[in-house]
């Protein structure tokens with residue numbers, strides 16, 4: 001499909017856009033790829049409807065954006081660890097992404113992006129919310145920004161209770177990253193601490209770190225930085241983990257919500 005048929009409709013002034021006129025089941029030509037990439041950098045999270053992708057097409061889409069990341073512990077589909085299963089039903093005790101997070105930020109080189117395709121959605125609910133970490137940083141006072149800018153934080157993965165008897169792909173990762181990172185493409189600064197993985201700010205005392213992280217975890221959830229997406233079967237969301245956080249709302253128990261995530265490798269965060 002030629003590039004001029006692509007329409008990008010912002011979901012909020014701050015974050016998220018719905019993209020129409022693109023068929024993700026087919027290889028993206030260079031113009032379409034460039035247009036999607038531009039929209040991605042501008043809106044941080046892109047949404048597509050009615051994309052009946054096969055797992056192979058989903059993998060090909062992910063590979064168009066970079067090498068694929070393997071989740072440390074999640075179950076995968078079709079014998080391919082790059083096809084991470086996102087699934088919740090009446091037997092689930094926990095769900096993926098129920099707390100605000102940036103995907104696997106505990107990796108030394110955390111994923112730059114994720115592409116989620118839902119095949120089955122509950123009759124209502126099961127939305128996902130994303131929050132803009134550029135805005136979260138820019139909303140802080142200059143004094144707070146100056147305090148946070150030089151700091152680093154320890155991120156630790158803990159998947160206990162999430163994946164049942166499924167054997168992990170590797171040890172749960174841990175890493176130290178800047179509290180504020182610079183996006184390698186846009187050059188903008190983004191807050192990079194999240195409730196899912198960040199445990200401790202390294203340069204200050206444990207008590208100071210706790211108070212500071214509590215404040216920041218609350219701050220990143222400000223609705224002014226957010227968008228919320230209502231899924232349909234065959235919706236696709238692709239998000240930039242370097243400048244967003246997300247959380248999946250589990251309000252549909254005992255119904256089933258199911259899909260596949262393909263995740264794209266990223267670089268080591270820098271200041």
Ligand code: SIN
Nearest residue numbers: 086096097128248261
């Ligand atoms: C995740 O990848 O964190 C899960 C997102 C979702 O299920 O909406």
